[in-house]
Amino acid sequence: MKPFSIKTIIVGLDFSWYSKIVLKEAFQLAQKMKVPLVAVYAGEKPYAGLNASRFPTQQLVKWYKEKLRKEYPSLKPRQIIVKLGAPHEEIIQAARSHKKPLIVIGHRGQSPLARFLIGSVAEKLSQTSPYPVWVHRGEKTVSPKKVLLPCDLQPRSSVMAEYLAPLSKTFHSKFELFHVFQEPAPVLDYELWSAMIETQRQSENQQIDRLKKKNPKTPVKCVIGLPAKQIARRAKAFDLIALPRRNQKARSPFFGSVTRKLVRDAETPLLILP
Numbered sequence: 001m002k003p004f005s006i007k008t009i010i011v012g013l014d015f016s017w018y019s020k021i022v023l024k025e026a027f028q029l030a031q032k033m034k035v036p037l038v039a040v041y042a043g044e045k046p047y048a049g050l051n052a053s054r055f056p057t058q059q060l061v062k063w064y065k066e067k068l069r070k071e072y073p074s075l076k077p078r079q080i081i082v083k084l085g086a087p088h089e090e091i092i093q094a095a096r097s098h099k100k101p102l103i104v105i106g107h108r109g110q111s112p113l114a115r116f117l118i119g120s121v122a123e124k125l126s127q128t129s130p131y132p133v134w135v136h137r138g139e140k141t142v143s144p145k146k147v148l149l150p151c152d153l154q155p156r157s158s159v160m161a162e163y164l165a166p167l168s169k170t171f172h173s174k175f176e177l178f179h180v181f182q183e184p185a186p187v188l189d190y191e192l193w194s195a196m197i198e199t200q201r202q203s204e205n206q207q208i209d210r211l212k213k214k215n216p217k218t219p220v221k222c223v224i225g226l227p228a229k230q231i232a233r234r235a236k237a238f239d240l241i242a243l244p245r246r247n248q249k250a251r252s253p254f255f256g257s258v259t260r261k262l263v264r265d266a267e268t269p270l271l272i273l274p
Helices: 019-033 057-071 089-094 112-117 121-128 165-171 188-214 227-235 258-266
Strands: 008-013 037-043 081-082 101-106 133-135 146-150 174-181 220-224 238-243 272-273
Touching: 008 019, 008 089, 008 121, 019 101, 019 133, 019 165, 019 188, 037 089, 057 081, 081 258, 089 101, 089 121, 121 258, 133 188, 146 227, 174 188, 174 227, 188 220, 188 238, 220 227, 227 258, 238 258, 258 272
Parallel strands: 008 037, 008 101, 037 081, 101 133, 146 174, 146 238, 174 220, 238 272
Antiparallel strands: 133 272
């Protein structure tokens, strides 16, 4: 893995009050990283009260740009891009034309039914973006001074502290590697189940010892439980959760990956790395 490097901040906006918080966070990141910021409005439906059928696409895009300039006076015209289409796809497409982009998007949470039917833009970006995605949570901007690095002991997650060294240099961040022991599913044979746990624990302890040797300056903490739940709980003491995306399909619509669950439920901002 090449060291984490960002040359452009791409922030996805809409006309909600929460977007103003997300824009503040994006401006703060761009200022600290000393990179340009580009704001993207991407929507499938016109702004409330506007009859899109009466306007050609070019005129509609112009109207949106003027509306964005009024809503966000801190943005300059050259910083605004308007795209009409599936929001997550259009934001990715806008990012493609910029060098080493970091996509910043807000996520306020939705009802379980809404998530099941359509999913949020943040969730879709976290699953499909070929670029890093910062999913902002909460009503305040944050500086990533304390960063939690969930680690499943796979090679990629084990080198996250080294990979994110440039982030640490910019924000003076402190990292913690966090591993969750997930016990095997229970079976009727208790002795067999106990033996399975013991074998798994010995294997993971050996891997953790190697992890500590590779990251001598980074604390490593281990707990037992369900990964997403334990990570979200631990992350309350941190400014940011940073983790690589796992390309793993959910077994059913009701059970997603750890990353997807964290995007939905964690109270801490996330940095998701493709």
